[in-house]
Amino acid sequence: MIELKNDDLRVKVNEHGAELSSVQSVDDKIEYMWQADPKFWGRHAPVLFPIVGRLKDDQYTVNGKTYHMTQHGFARDMDFMVIEHEDDHAVFQLNATDETREKYPFDFDLRVSFTLEAHTLSVHYTVTNPSSDVTLPFSIGGHPAFNVPLEPGQGDFSDYFVTVAPKKAYPQIPLVGPYNDVKHEKTLNLTTPMTLDHDLFDRDALILDLDHVETTLMLSTQLNDHGVALTLQNAPYVGIWSPYPKRAPFACLEPWWGIADNVDSDGQFTHKMDLQTAGPKKSFNAGFQIRFF
Template identity: 45%
Template sequence: MITLENDYLIVKIKEEGAELVSIVDKKTDYEFLWQADEKYWARHAPVLFPIVGKLKDDSYQFVDKEYHMKQHGFARDLPFHVQNITSNSASLYLKNTDETHEKYPFEFSLQINYILHYSSITVSYEILNPSTDKTLYYSIGGHPAFNVSQSTSGSKEEFDDVSFRFEPAGQYLQIPLSKGGLTLPNKAKYVEVNEVPIKHTTFKNDALIYQISQQTEIVLEDKSNDVAIRLKPNRMDFVGIWSPYPKRAPFVCIEPWSGIADPDNTTGHLAEKYAIHELRASQLMTHDYTMSFSKN
């Protein structure tokens, strides 16, 4: 387990999946990050790579061969190697193996950097294509889950005064999901995203997915706990907001994505996948997001 610490936060990261597992406010001892209760969802903040969301039939084609990969890819379940650790930063990396080639026929190097600065954490993903002659196709994203207050209303648990908003407020393209977890681009529409109250029924049709700009900042507020979490993505074109349904778990995920689940009408060819990234031979690409935490 890796621990980063400054005057504001204590952050813990595990080498399996290079996953954040704890973000504690030092002044109040408040835990911002969901603690992976298996009854609801046994993860904290998994890394989504080399796909985000689901593939149609959990499969894709590349150069006349079919490959199989489950939702959100394999990086979250593999051990990363530690490259560097300081008191306020950590770098871990994952490279292709014979095991990954069975699902994903590419050479790659994925480095994840965590940088702690005051009450903020920046998470950066560096994807390198080490091949000298082949293009690398990938998607990547984060999936951090944050504790929010929940109490019993009648016979059921419900969120207490939890909401999210986008800054700047305005019209954002919302992309619905099918019951099978595929996107429905033909049903996407622009909706106003200002101050949006969150209830468990908010997620009755799965995650809320929005296309965002480079200027978009997402703010999650839990007024009952006097908590605010601001998430600022960079080179991330989508954000998913999710909590289990019909289970009533006391957490909400804010998920910055560079990539998205297959559309229901996909061809299934990886090079034609919607919002897939093409990384030329020997090129490097970086995606990142910064989370800032406030607890009164």
């Protein structure tokens, strides 16, 4: 476990999955991150790579060959190498292996960096294509889960709300089972805060189409002054999720550069909706910030 610290926060990141596992305030010891109780969901904040969501029938085709990969890809279940570590900064690296090539026939260099400044943790993804002649296709995303309520005994799930800026009605991409149904896009009015309710997630995550516009989602309550604010500069989507029908005491705010297969997907990986690419010897960069208050 790698630790970052400053005068405001103590952060822990697990080398397994480069997974953010704990963010605790120094002053009042509030734990912001969900602590992975397997009764509800045994993860904290997995890195989603090289896919976000589910593939149709958990498989896809590249150059006529079929590959199998489960939901959200394999990075979350692999050990990363720590290549930089200071008090307020760490970088985790994952490279292609024979094991990954059986599921995903591409070479890659994935780096996840965490930088702590005052009450803000910045998370940055760099996906580099080491090939000199093949374009690297992929999706990537985050899945941080936050305790709701943040302080035990102070309110419950329905005492929290999500406020989105800019305030507007957002295109919402529905899910049919685990697959996106963009042809039947809905609208979610977020001109006012959305009060959390477990029934919001009866059809899985709420997926907002951000159109790469800088957006901030704040998870907070009127019962106290504590919460989190997640800011994305260039993400196409953000998911809001809590497991249903479980009444889990956490909510996820998920920045995505990719999305689950479409209900009409033909299985060709290069046809995948909102697929990112890195050309030969090129890199893709993305990230987000979480402010803890």
